[in-house]
Amino acid sequence: MAVMEIVRLTxxxxxxxxxxxxxxVVLEGVSLTLRQGEIVGIVGRSGSGKxxxxxxxxxxxxxxxGSVAYRGTAVVGPPPGVAMVFQSFALLPWLTVLGNVELGxxxxxxxxxxxxxxxxxxxxxxxxxxxxxxxxxxLSGGMRQRVGIARALVVHPEVLLMDEPFxxxxxxxxxxxxxxxxxxxxxGRLPTAVIVLVTHNIEEAVLxxxxxxxxxxxxxxxxxxxxxxxxxxxxxxxxxxxxxxxRLYSELAGLTVPRVATSxxxxxxxxxxxxxxxxxxxxGLIEALIERPYxxxxxxxVFAHSLRMEVDDLFPAAEALQLLGFVxxxxxxxxxxxxxxxxxxxxxDDRKALFxxxxxxxxxxxxxxxEVLQAAPEHSxxxxxxxxxxxxxxxxxxxxxxxxxxxxxxxxxxxxxxxxGTRTLGLEKxxx
Numbered sequence: 001m002a003v004m005e006i007v008r009l010t011x012x013x014x015x016x017x018x019x020x021x022x023x024x025v026v027l028e029g030v031s032l033t034l035r036q037g038e039i040v041g042i043v044g045r046s047g048s049g050k051x052x053x054x055x056x057x058x059x060x061x062x063x064x065x066g067s068v069a070y071r072g073t074a075v076v077g078p079p080p081g082v083a084m085v086f087q088s089f090a091l092l093p094w095l096t097v098l099g100n101v102e103l104g105x106x107x108x109x110x111x112x113x114x115x116x117x118x119x120x121x122x123x124x125x126x127x128x129x130x131x132x133x134x135x136x137x138x139l140s141g142g143m144r145q146r147v148g149i150a151r152a153l154v155v156h157p158e159v160l161l162m163d164e165p166f167x168x169x170x171x172x173x174x175x176x177x178x179x180x181x182x183x184x185x186x187x188g189r190l191p192t193a194v195i196v197l198v199t200h201n202i203e204e205a206v207l208x209x210x211x212x213x214x215x216x217x218x219x220x221x222x223x224x225x226x227x228x229x230x231x232x233x234x235x236x237x238x239x240x241x242x243x244x245x246x247r248l249y250s251e252l253a254g255l256t257v258p259r260v261a262t263s264x265x266x267x268x269x270x271x272x273x274x275x276x277x278x279x280x281x282x283x284g285l286i287e288a289l290i291e292r293p294y295x296x297x298x299x300x301x302v303f304a305h306s307l308r309m310e311v312d313d314l315f316p317a318a319e320a321l322q323l324l325g326f327v328x329x330x331x332x333x334x335x336x337x338x339x340x341x342x343x344x345x346x347x348x349d350d351r352k353a354l355f356x357x358x359x360x361x362x363x364x365x366x367x368x369x370x371e372v373l374q375a376a377p378e379h380s381x382x383x384x385x386x387x388x389x390x391x392x393x394x395x396x397x398x399x400x401x402x403x404x405x406x407x408x409x410x411x412x413x414x415x416x417x418x419x420x421g422t423r424t425l426g427l428e429k430x431x432x
Contacts, residue, residue, distance in 0.1 A: 082161065
C-alpha cells in the first residue's frame with residue numbers, strides 16, 4: 001500500500017533582495033516529499049538554509065521560486081496542520097505553562113472548554129502535569145522545551161517541524177527528552193503524521209530519523225539523502241549505527257571547500273566565504289590529530305566524539321585546515337599533510353611564518369588585502385571600505401564573518417594589524 005504524501009516541495013528557491021548589490025540566494029532548487037509515518041532529518045552547516053526551509057514549509061515565508069503542496073494542493077501562507085518547535089523555547093514569560101500551551105488553540109478560535117481540555121491533555125502527554133500554573137522562570141531548560149513541544153502538539157499538527165529543539169539543553173536532559181519523544185512517536189500517541197528535525201548532531205539524526213537530508217551551503221540545497229534503515233529502539237553501540245554516522249560525516253566532509261591554490265585569483269575565489277575558525281582551535285586540532293591513537297589519520301566521527309565537538313564546531317576548523325593545505329579530508333577521514341606536520345613541529349615565530357605563507361599561497365582574500373595595504377597611503381585602509389567590497393559578492397553576515405576571519409588569521413600570522421577603535425586595517429609594523 002502506498003504511503004500517503006503529506007507535503008511536497010518542488011524546485012523551491014528563496015532569494016532576498018539587497019539594495020545596491022546582488023540578491024542573496026538562500027535556497028535553490030529544493031525538491032522533497034514528506035510522507036506519513038516518517039521522521040525526516042536535515043543536517044548541514046550553519047547558513048545552509050535549513051531554518052529558512054522550515055519557515056517555507058510552515059508558510060511563514062513564501063518561496064521565491066517553486067511551489068509547496070499540502071496533500072496535493074498548492075498552498076500560499078501557513079497551511080493547516082503544521083506546527084513548529086523552536087530552539088530558543090520562545091515562551092511568553094508572563095503566561096503560565098497552561099497559558100503558553102493554550103495560545104495556539106486560542107489563535108484558531110477554539111472554544112474555551114475545548115482549549116482547556118486539549119491543553120491539559122498535551123501537558124500531561126509531554127510530562128508536565130503538576131506544572132500547569134508555573135511560569136517559565138520557574139522551569140529548567142528541559143521543562144521549558146517541553147512546554148514548547150506541548151504548545152506545538154496541542155493543535156494536533158499533521159506536520160511537526162523541529163528546529164534544533166535539543167541543542168540548548170545539557171547532554172543528559174537532551175538525551176532524556178529525545179528518548180521520551182521517540183517513545184511517544186513509536187507508540188502512536190503523538191497527534192502528528194510526520195516530523196521534520198533540523199539538527200547539527202549527527203548521532204541525534206541517526207538515532208531519531210528514518211532518512212536524513214544533507215544540505216549544502218550557499219545556496220542551500222539537498223546534496224544527499226541517507227536512509228536510516230535501523231529498527232527502533234536504536235543502539236549506538238550497533239556497528240550499523242556507527243557506519244551510518246560515518247556515512248553522514250563523509251557526506252558533510254565532501255561538501256567542504258577544497259584547498260585553493262589559484263594564482264592569480266579570480267573574483268569567485270577572491271570573495272569566497274571563509275570558514276570561521278580561530279588559529280588556536282586549528283592548531284589544537286592538528287596537535288590532537290598527530291597524537292595517538294590517530295597518528296595523523298582520524299576517522300571524523302570518532303575524532304569529533306573524542307573532542308566532544310559537533311558539526312558546526314568541527315567542520316569550519318577542518319575546512320580551514322584543508323584550505324590552508326594542512327590536512328586533507330577524504331570521505332569521512334581527516335589526514336595530516338606534510339605542511340601540517342611541519343606546522344605542528346614548529347613553534348613560536350617559525351609556526352607563524354608557516355601559517356603566513358599558507359595564507360598568502362592559499363587564501364586569495366589575504367593576498368588581496370596585503371596588496372591593497374601595500375598600495376594605500378600610509379599602508380592602511382578602513383574596515384568599512386573592505387567590507388563593502390566583500391558585500392558585493394557575499395551576504396552581509398557572510399561578508400562580515402569572512403573579513404573578520406581573514407583579519408584574525410592575518411593578525412596571528414603577523415601580516416596585518418587592526419585598530420578596532422578607528423576600524424582601520426594596516427600592515428604589521430616592526431616593534432620599535
